[in-house]
Amino acid sequence: MPWYRRFSFYRALNSYCFVQSQHFQMVLFNRVHDAGRLITFMDYRISQLQLELDALKSGGGPEAIAKVEERASELQEELKTTKRERDEVLLRREASEKELHKVRSNLAEVQ
Numbered sequence: 388m389p390w391y392r393r394f395s396f397y398r399a400l401n402s403y404c405f406v407q408s409q410h411f412q413m414v415l416f417n418r419v420h421d422a423g424r425l426i427t428f429m430d431y432r433i434s435q436l437q438l439e440l441d442a443l444k445s446g447g448g449p450e451a452i453a454k455v456e457e458r459a460s461e462l463q464e465e466l467k468t469t470k471r472e473r474d475e476v477l478l479r480r481e482a483s484e485k486e487l488h489k490v491r492s493n494l495a496e497v498q
Contacts, residue, residue: 415487436462443458
């Protein structure tokens with residue numbers, strides 16, 4: 388194989404690996420951004436729930452207590468769901484980081 392074809396092949400391979408590396412970096416950034424959005428949403432939701440709890444506490448009486456207990460059980464379920472979603476996002480992020488590290492090491496080997 389002539390030298391200029393080998394050079395072209397390695398140059399194309401290097402470009403391909405670079406593009407793949409950028410793709411995986413963007414996937415990782417998107418997943419981290421999604422986790423950040425989830426945390427921001429959870430913070431906003433906690434603030435709303437605190438206001439709702441304060442309003443229920445000021446109502447007083449057995450009806451308010453029943454409402455608070457019912458709402459507390461609903462919130463426990465919502466918390467479980469949110470924690471599960473957070474754990475899934477973190478697992479996907481870790482998998483992406485491992486894959487990105489693998490691609491970077493492959494790119495370093497090619498170069």
